[in-house]
Amino acid sequence: MAKELFINGEVITVNGKDEIAEAIAIKDGRIMAVGTTDEILKLQDGESEVTDLDGRTLMPGIIESHIHTTMYGANVLAVSCKNPEIRSIPDLLRKLKEQAAEVPVGQWVRAWGFNETIIEEGRFPTREELDSATDRHPVMVVRACGHISAVNSKGLEIGGITRDMPNPEGGEIGRGADGEPDGRLIETAHMNLYQLAAHTREEIRDAHRIASNHFAEKGITSIHDATGYGINNIEALREDAEAGIIKQRVYAMVGALNKPEEVVRHYLEKDIRTGDGNERFKYGPVKVFLDGSSSGPTVWTTEPYTSDSENYGIHYLTQEELDELFIPAHEKGWQITAHAQGDAAIDQLLNTIEKALKLHPHKDARHRIEHAGLARKDHVQRMKELGVVPTPNPAFFHEYGDGYMKNYGKRAEGMYPLKSYSENGVPATLTADCPVADFNPMRGIHGAITRKAQSGQVVGEAEQISLLDAIRCYTMNAAYSGFGEKETGSIEVGKMADIAILNRSILTANVDEILLINIDRTIIGGETVYDRNMEVIRA
Incomplete structure (x- = not known):
């Protein structure tokens, strides 16, 4: 008998024929059966849990094939330049100053997601502007692409970046008309300092917890982590x-x-x-x-x-x-x-x-x-x-x-x-x-x-x-x-019960309505790790 049944739904199987079923049953962390509601209900006993999907979509859990888990989680703890309140460099400097007030002197003040093409001034903040936010902390503002940053004088000092330092191979140190570093670090120049600004193990553990919870809220059941800070990471x-x-x-x-x-x-x-x-x-x-x-x-x-x-x-x-x-x-x-x-x-x-x-x-x-x-x-x-x-x-x-x-x-x-x-x-x-x-x-x-x-x-x-x-x-x-197609990636008998349940039918949504769809429940190996209705993340 099945542990849990899901009936009356829109089950996107992603099998070889792209079949759409009505219901599934899971047991011992795996998919036991896929079929019609009537067929699946025959598998219940007195202890089975039955979830009526009421037309909602049930689909394989999302497998994010290139994601930077540690970086994302750490960014949540930093200033987000994607915050709609940040529309200009003065807006950014104000947020950095607020962050600096909460960070011990000498530790990094960080911002992420900066995009000079949509900021009012159409440029990066200068070293001097970042100094005005705080000269007691190193500051790093990372561009949305993750390959470029702007840092203040203390950040340049930590990196040993001076007027006489040549550009590293594969990178560039931004300079003003006077030849002095202006705070912009491009590609390898950014990566070198970014490594020096690495987070502590405790910060990384917190970052992983935050990232995992956020990913679960979006139906993500597997991640292919695309690297971060090296071997220790x-x-x-x-x-x-x-x-x-x-x-x-x-x-x-x-x-x-x-x-x-x-x-x-x-x-x-x-x-x-x-x-x-x-x-x-x-x-x-x-x-x-x-x-x-x-x-x-x-x-x-x-x-x-x-x-x-x-x-x-x-x-x-x-x-x-x-x-x-x-x-x-x-x-x-x-x-x-x-x-x-x-x-x-x-x-x-x-x-x-x-x-x-x-x-x-x-x-x-x-x-x-x-x-x-x-x-x-x-x-x-x-x-x-x-x-x-x-x-x-x-x-x-x-x-x-x-x-x-x-x-x-x-x-x-x-x-x-x-x-x-x-x-x-x-x-x-x-x-x-x-x-x-x-x-x-x-x-x-x-x-x-x-x-x-x-x-x-x-x-x-x-x-x-x-x-x-x-x-x-x-x-x-x-x-x-990731060589995992025999175990995950589709709703088929014998596969792991890695599942995302949406809050509506995705097949009947118009294209722009897709952006408004939420996840009601995320299941990994038969265990619920996110339930929107309960508003909790369960381990």
């Missing part, structure tokens, strides 16, 4: 997942925001491979950065930016350096992936994957590309031939789509080409790359269907996909990207 994810502080199943990429090659080499020396772990935590692919931010913009392109004929972006590794790191990783059984947004970066990663597979054939390597923003038609075909899984970010279109059109011109219409992936059998996922964009899966689904920017312009109508295709990207395809 990866192991903190493992510890907190196994302790239940992080409720979601964790598939952790092995790398770091700064000097990821060193982290990859560390793990290659260990007796660990992709997939090692347990139901709570598994090691995922090794990961590095090949280029920069799509909205910065600092992605590495083969043709110059439409907005700047001299700009081709930045890149971090040569082809030889990438081959030397990743081909041995592939040989040892690791899945490999890289942050590759521009078409030149995508070329580079696909070249390495092709070489690795020729030298050491593997029938099911499932190597990935994180983002693959400016993927060309030939890239899609190569991904198909090489069995590569891309992780596109259609949630970006809402916040950054207008900038994409400005910086990349017609190329932007083919960014994150979900329709092309679907038509060519490339199992792309969906992800918001949180905290770069809103992690609410409804925003990602809406972005995949509409590709609509804030101005209302559609960024590439030809690459729009259907609702069911978008849901498949967030569930079954995402499970596949």
Whole structure:
């Protein structure tokens, strides 16, 4: 007999036929049966719990295939520049001053989500302006993309950043007309200081708890963590997942925001491979950065930016350096992936994957590309031939789509080409790359269907996909990207009962109503971790 029955609903199974059922039964943390309400009710006994969905959608739990758990949770404790009250630099300085009053002298005052393109002044705050908020604390204001920051004088001092310091490889120190650092740190320059500003273990534990609770509220049952502060952070994810502080199943990429090659080499020396772990935590692919931010913009392109004929972006590794790191990783059984947004970066990663597979054939390597923003038609075909899984970010279109059109011109219409992936059998996922964009899966689904920017312009109508295709990207395809499709990703008998129950039917909602849909209940392994009606998060 079943432990819990869900009846009279809209059950989106995401099985091979995209069938829609009415009801399911779960027992011992797994899906016991799927069918009609009458069929499922026959499985109850006197102790079974019965939930009447009353037409609401029940679907597989969302698998967020690229998310920065620690960074997001830590950001919640900082000043959010996405707060509608922050419309100008004086607004930001006021919030930073308020934060400084609550932070012990000498500790970091942090802000995140800054976007100079929508702030009143259209620029970053200067070092001097940040000094006016507090000169007793180091201050770091991180751009929404996570690749650029503005810091005050004390922050520059901690980083040893002076007039005479040269730009680090792969980065830039912003300077005023007088040659003095103006507080802006771009790419590697930002990453280097960001590592020095790392959080304590206690702060990270709090960040993980906050992030997990927030993710559960949006129906997220598994996360592919896209790295944070290095080896200690990866192991903190493992510890907190196994302790239940992080409720979601964790598939952790092995790398770091700064000097990821060193982290990859560390793990290659260990007796660990992709997939090692347990139901709570598994090691995922090794990961590095090949280029920069799509909205910065600092992605590495083969043709110059439409907005700047001299700009081709930045890149971090040569082809030889990438081959030397990743081909041995592939040989040892690791899945490999890289942050590759521009078409030149995508070329580079696909070249390495092709070489690795020729030298050491593997029938099911499932190597990935994180983002693959400016993927060309030939890239899609190569991904198909090489069995590569891309992780596109259609949630970006809402916040950054207008900038994409400005910086990349017609190329932007083919960014994150979900329709092309679907038509060519490339199992792309969906992800918001949180905290770069809103992690609410409804925003990602809406972005995949509409590709609509804030101005209302559609960024590439030809690459729009259907609702069911978008849901498949967030569930079954995402499970596949982490070798988990036999256990999660669909509502099928025998699979883990990782489930999201929506507050209405998503199939009968019009496109813009999707953004208003909430999650009523999130279940992981048969256990409720979020119940909106009870307004509690249960461990």
